[in-house]
Amino acid sequence: MARALVNVPKTAARGDIIEIKVLISHPMETGYRPGADGRVVPRDIIRRFTCSYNDEEVFRAELFPAISANPFLVFTTVATESGTLTFTWTGDNGFVQTENATITVT
Numbered sequence: 001m002a003r004a005l006v007n008v009p010k011t012a013a014r015g016d017i018i019e020i021k022v023l024i025s026h027p028m029e030t031g032y033r034p035g036a037d038g039r040v041v042p043r044d045i046i047r048r049f050t051c052s053y054n055d056e057e058v059f060r061a062e063l064f065p066a067i068s069a070n071p072f073l074v075f076t077t078v079a080t081e082s083g084t085l086t087f088t089w090t091g092d093n094g095f096v097q098t099e100n101a102t103i104t105v106t
Contacts, residue, residue: 012079030065046091054083
């Protein structure tokens with residue numbers, strides 16, 4: 001399991017635009033780099049990131065081999081109601097990681 005950092009405001013007023021920051025620790029091998037033995041290191045990247053707000057998708061990113069290791073994403077959404085934000089990273093070799101954060105909307 002990779003280490004993920006999620007930064008979501010704890011509270012917001014209804015209608016506020018909130019900034020969300022996420023980072024996941026992952027080496028992101030492109031599949032093009034030769035290893036120490038001269039063989040190509042197999043590809044191992046995070047291919048997709050999604051964020052759902054109370055089970056409704058609000059952000060999606062498709063990632064490619066050119067993305068850096070430990071991808072950091074920043075995006076915004078509108079605070080509509082109190083609830084849960086679910087963040088899911090999906091990658092090669094069956095990699096899936098999900099994190100949750102809650103927000104209280106007043």
